[in-house]
Amino acid sequence: MxxxxxxxxxxxxxxxxxxxxxALEDTGPDIGTxxxxxxxxxxxxxxxxxxxxxxxxxxxxxxxxSGKSTVMRCIAGDQPSTSGEVHLRTVDDGRTNxxxxxxxxxxxxxxxxxxxxxxDPAEGLRLNVxxxxxIAEALTAAGWRHFGRIRDRAAELLxxxxxxxxxxxxxxxxxxxxxxxxxxxxxxxANEPPVLLLDEPTTGLDASVAAGVLDLIRxxxxxxxxxxxxxxHDFAVIEMLTTRxxxxxxxxxxxxxxxxxxxxxxxxxxxxxxxGAARA
Amino acid sequence: xxxxDNILSVRGLSKDFVLHTIDGRRVEAxxxxxxxxxxxxxxxxxxxxxxxxxxxxxxxxxTYEPSAGSVVLRLRSGSRIDLTLxxxxxxxxxxxxxxxxxxxxxxxxxxxxxxxxxxRAGVSRGMDRNTARDAAAVSLxxxxxxxxxxDVHASxxxxxxxxxxxxxAGTISSPQLLLLDEPVSALDPANREAALDLIGxxxxxxxxxxxxxxxxEAMERLASRIVLMRDGRVESSGEPSSMLEILTQGAxx
Amino acid sequence: xxxxxxQQVLDRTTPVDDSPASHLEVNFGLLDEYxxxxxxxxxxxxxxxxxxxxxxxxxxxxxxxxxxxGGLQISLAIVGPYDxxxxxxxxxxxxxxxxxxxxLIVSSTGIPESTTPEDSTLIQTRHRxxxxxxxxxxxxxxxxxxxxxxxxxERDMRELAxxxxxxxxxxMWVSLYEDKVRNGVITRTTGYPCLVNxxxxxxxxxxxxxxxxxxxxxxxxxxFGAGRxxxxxxxxxxxxxEPLTFEDVPFEVEVTPGASCRTCSSTESFLxxxxxxxxxxxxxxxxxxxxxxxxxxxxxQHPSRGDRS
Numbered sequence: 140m141x142x143x144x145x146x147x148x149x150x151x152x153x154x155x156x157x158x159x160x161x162a163l164e165d166t167g168p169d170i171g172t173x174x175x176x177x178x179x180x181x182x183x184x185x186x187x188x189x190x191x192x193x194x195x196x197x198x199x200x201x202x203x204x205s206g207k208s209t210v211m212r213c214i215a216g217d218q219p220s221t222s223g224e225v226h227l228r229t230v231d232d233g234r235t236n237x238x239x240x241x242x243x244x245x246x247x248x249x250x251x252x253x254x255x256x257x258x259d260p261a262e263g264l265r266l267n268v269x270x271x272x273x274i275a276e277a278l279t280a281a282g283w284r285h286f287g288r289i290r291d292r293a294a295e296l297l298x299x300x301x302x303x304x305x306x307x308x309x310x311x312x313x314x315x316x317x318x319x320x321x322x323x324x325x326x327x328x329a330n331e332p333p334v335l336l337l338d339e340p341t342t343g344l345d346a347s348v349a350a351g352v353l354d355l356i357r358x359x360x361x362x363x364x365x366x367x368x369x370x371x372h373d374f375a376v377i378e379m380l381t382t383r384x385x386x387x388x389x390x391x392x393x394x395x396x397x398x399x400x401x402x403x404x405x406x407x408x409x410x411x412x413x414x415g416a417a418r419a
Numbered sequence: 420x421x422x423x424d425n426i427l428s429v430r431g432l433s434k435d436f437v438l439h440t441i442d443g444r445r446v447e448a449x450x451x452x453x454x455x456x457x458x459x460x461x462x463x464x465x466x467x468x469x470x471x472x473x474x475x476x477x478x479x480x481x482t483y484e485p486s487a488g489s490v491v492l493r494l495r496s497g498s499r500i501d502l503t504l505x506x507x508x509x510x511x512x513x514x515x516x517x518x519x520x521x522x523x524x525x526x527x528x529x530x531x532x533x534x535x536x537x538x539r540a541g542v543s544r545g546m547d548r549n550t551a552r553d554a555a556a557v558s559l560x561x562x563x564x565x566x567x568x569x570d571v572h573a574s575x576x577x578x579x580x581x582x583x584x585x586x587x588a589g590t591i592s593s594p595q596l597l598l599l600d601e602p603v604s605a606l607d608p609a610n611r612e613a614a615l616d617l618i619g620x621x622x623x624x625x626x627x628x629x630x631x632x633x634x635x636e637a638m639e640r641l642a643s644r645i646v647l648m649r650d651g652r653v654e655s656s657g658e659p660s661s662m663l664e665i666l667t668q669g670a671x672x
Numbered sequence: 673x674x675x676x677x678x679q680q681v682l683d684r685t686t687p688v689d690d691s692p693a694s695h696l697e698v699n700f701g702l703l704d705e706y707x708x709x710x711x712x713x714x715x716x717x718x719x720x721x722x723x724x725x726x727x728x729x730x731x732x733x734x735x736x737x738x739x740x741x742g743g744l745q746i747s748l749a750i751v752g753p754y755d756x757x758x759x760x761x762x763x764x765x766x767x768x769x770x771x772x773x774x775x776l777i778v779s780s781t782g783i784p785e786s787t788t789p790e791d792s793t794l795i796q797t798r799h800r801x802x803x804x805x806x807x808x809x810x811x812x813x814x815x816x817x818x819x820x821x822x823x824x825x826e827r828d829m830r831e832l833a834x835x836x837x838x839x840x841x842x843x844m845w846v847s848l849y850e851d852k853v854r855n856g857v858i859t860r861t862t863g864y865p866c867l868v869n870x871x872x873x874x875x876x877x878x879x880x881x882x883x884x885x886x887x888x889x890x891x892x893x894x895x896f897g898a899g900r901x902x903x904x905x906x907x908x909x910x911x912x913x914e915p916l917t918f919e920d921v922p923f924e925v926e927v928t929p930g931a932s933c934r935t936c937s938s939t940e941s942f943l944x945x946x947x948x949x950x951x952x953x954x955x956x957x958x959x960x961x962x963x964x965x966x967x968x969x970x971x972x973q974h975p976s977r978g979d980r981s
Contacts, residue, residue: 243837243838247838269850269853271849272850275845275849276845276846280840285919286849286920353529355529397481397507399482400483400507403477404482406437411439415440
């Protein structure tokens with residue numbers, strides 16, 4: 140019954156400002172702030188660790204400013220981290236700490252080892268390019284050079300994410316928010332990455348649209364067997380998509396557990412407040 | 420019967436809630452529960468609300484994290500394992516495969532049809548797609564879910580229909596132990612009959628069942644043993660006939 | 673990098689005093705020796721790293737930037753006393769700009785000029801490669817207005833540098849994809865993007881597609897100079913130059929079915945349309961390479977004489 144991880148994060152930390160570690164002494168959930176009075180720096184995330192298996196979705200929940208997006212960006216390589224290790228099973232069979240790769244090698248991981256879906260589709264897509272063209276970017280980056288096959292694959296991916304075929308050759312900038320998010324998902328999945336990071340994937344969408352996108356994500360997670368990390372402040376999203384999750388507060392993980400357990404039996408004072416607020 | 424024959428052996432299971440939002444108040448939901456269940460045995464939990472019936476189910480399934488005690492389950496492989504010592508990932512893996520849980524309500528699901536929901540439950544427990552679909556169809560038919568509704572989004576169905584879909588999903592593969600928390604509370608008599616029938620069959624397949632029903636009639640019909648709980652403890656346990664007498668007497672008083 | 677080629681560039685040193693230019697008041701080749709040296713260094717780097725755009729300190733020239741100043745600086749930095757120069761503008765030796773540049777090179781060096789590639793060693797060109805096959809004796813200097821092939825997909829200089837450094841050309845491919853989706857064919861005609869030596873994508877100046885295959889594993893050295901953008905890049909002899917195209921969308925050169933040159937009747941050269949011409953004038957089309965056209969016409973009129981090309 141061993142569980143083999145696709146993504147392993149350990150001791151991940153990000154400090155804005157002076158890297159003086161005395162900042163750790165007067166920050167965190169117990170102190171109630173992420174800003175150190177000693178050093179003046181902000182401990183956005185510290186000692187964050189978790190593993191995610193293929194086919195599993197892990198939630199990262201917390202209020203804005205809790206450090207959850209920082210963690211995601213450090214894993215994705217969008218932001219340099221101060222400390223810690225991130226291992227991907229597909230990179231050197233998990234032996235390499237990808238945080239130590241040079242920026243260029245780091246970016247290459249985003250082609251087919253690790254994909255990200257951002258809250259703002261403009262971060263993951265080019266709005267002045269067609270839906271098919273956006274997917275073509277992911278495919279050509281991975282070496283696809285056959286126009287017909289690129290078209291077929293793009294059509295297949297868009298069908299899977301429920302984007303009408305008639306819109307394949309329209310500029311993404313003309314799409315609605317929900318439709319952009321579907322294109323972003325199609326692009327993220329283009330090269331069948333073993334690890335997928337989703338940062339508030341439905342935040343900002345109308346409730347009914349968000350529900351549809353959530354349904355889609357849930358289906359995709361089940362069908363692809365990808366290892367997913369879902370960052371969200373919304374318990375409904377976490378409940379629908381994940382089986383396990385971690386709760387973050389002032390840059391630290393305060394609690395980890397099965398998602399239903401965290402919702403029904405939260406232990407940490409902060410988790411209890413968070414769940415209480417969501418349930419009210 | 421020896422200890423080794425048990426599917427489930429619960430010892431000293433306790434659960435305290437510490438409510439930090441209410442000045443750290445401590446609430447004791449379970450206070451040292453001991454319970455054994457044999458293969459094919461159907462144990463019904465009885466007791467007034469707040470006695471700890473649901474808490475016991477949730478502590479076994481780890482929807483609540485036990486504060487103390489052990490929950491030893493015999494896996495299909497024959498090995499015995501204390502669930503309280505497992506990692507979350509390992510527990511997550513066992514859920515649905517060796518240990519099932521059917522609650523009163525359908526869990527938040529994407530907008531899918533009943534057939535899809537039930538079949539996916541089978542796939543997530545290791546069945547292949549076609550087998551799962553066939554089994555789902557049989558189960559839905561048996562629970563009188565109109566075939567016309569099989570591809571309708573479950574969110575628009577009635578409470579009773581959702582409850583039956585939930586039951587079908589929870590029973591699609593036979594786990595070692597099935598936990599039922601008021602699985603027929605929203606059903607009309609005819610559908611209730613079909614649901615109870617389905618649950619009754621599980622015991623004959625060797626599934627150990629631990630159930631909470633809101634009515635005595637269901638217990639009378641299905642239980643091979645009734646365990647009466649009170650204040651988070653097991654008060655008494657015995658044959659349904661004798662236990663039901665105590666229960667109904669208690670109700671009359 | 674083969675040594676003879678290096679030698680070829682290095683050998684073009686400043687002449688001794690008895691050179692034909694010694695009577696001129698300006699330095700041989702107009703540029704001072706320090707400037708030449710810097711430009712030659714940029715050229716050597718460009719040759720050593722085919723397709724890589726080497727920054728250089730572009731000088732003020734007696735022609736405005738954007739009028740061939742980059743090509744001119746290369747020509748003047750490498751020209752030697754034994755060179756023969758040919759300058760064309762869109763294939764025409766008599767274009768005003770070509771004439772001016774040729775005069776400048778000749779007057780500042782005293783070397784002979786020619787219109788025939790066979791007789792030339794240094795050929796500076798705007799937007800064409802001569803029809804005649806060129807070989808080891810030739811150095812082709814191309815004037816480049818926009819050296820950055822990715823300019824159309826990215827404006828940020830740092831991002832452009834990163835894309836080249838990491839050979840991240842996905843967005844170039846996307847632009848070709850979008851072109852094909854929108855128009856059914858890849859409409860890009862001049863300056864077609866090519867992958868050089870399997871590594872860097874270059875802009876092939878605005879030469880027509882017709883000329884692109886002639887850069888592939890060519891026998892001559894091609895140097896690209898952009899004066900305004902301060903960049904020099906090179907395609908050394910025998911280097912792969914592959915037009916970016918999809919496996920199932922073959923790269924095709926411009927051909928107008930049924931068109932022939934109204935002057936020499938050629939159907940085998942790159943033809944350009946004459947604005948405003950009618951069929952009554954003898955056709956709409958004429959050879960772009962005027963010198964080649966002249967010789968082709970002579971050969972047809974006097975078959976016995978033959979032609980060296």
